[in-house]
Structures are given as C-alpha cells and as structure tokens.
Amino acid sequence: MLTCRELFEFLHDYLARDLSLAQRASFELHLTVCKHCREYLATYKKTIDLTCAACEPDDDVPEDVPEDLVQAILNARRSK
Numbered sequence: 551m552l553t554c555r556e557l558f559e560f561l562h563d564y565l566a567r568d569l570s571l572a573q574r575a576s577f578e579l580h581l582t583v584c585k586h587c588r589e590y591l592a593t594y595k596k597t598i599d600l601t602c603a604a605c606e607p608d609d610d611v612p613e614d615v616p617e618d619l620v621q622a623i624l625n626a627r628r629s630k
C-alpha cells in the first residue's frame with residue numbers, strides 16, 4: 551500500500567501512463583481508500599487540463615483514465 555506521499559511522487563508517471571501494472575494497481579488501490587488523494591488527483595488533473603489547453607492538439611491523452619478510477623472507486627465502495 552502506498553502512502554500519500556508516495557502517491558504524489560507517482561502522480562506524474564501515472565498520468566503519463568508510465569507506471570508498471572503493479573505500481574498502477576497500488577496507486578489506484580490507494581485512491582479507492584483515500585478521499586484526500588482522490589480530491590488531490592481531481593484538482594491536479596483539472597490543472598493539467600487547463601495548462602494543456604495550449605498544448606499540441608495531437609498530444610492525445612486517452613480519456614479512459616478518469617473513468618477507470620471512477621469505476622474502481624465505485625466498486626470498492628459497493629463491496630464494503
């Protein structure tokens with residue numbers, strides 16, 4: 551299980567899809583149990599989106615990342 555601090559250190563790589571499967575799983579597991587980090591990630595992503603409005607249009611970021619997270623969080627909540 552990651553600590554919040556480790557999650558922050560992985561954040562950039564996570565959004566860049568640069569994590570291994572195991573790292574990604576740990577990251578998402580932490581997000582399912584840590585409301586603080588979910589909110590932080592949402593804010594962080596919003597900031598990225600805003601700053602990336604001026605990015606190259608062909609910088610194609612897949613949109614399934616947040617959806618994955620939402621589903622993981624919802625599933626984790628349902629199973630408790």
Ligand SMILES: [Zn+2]
Nearest residue numbers: 554584586587
């Ligand atoms: Zn956390």
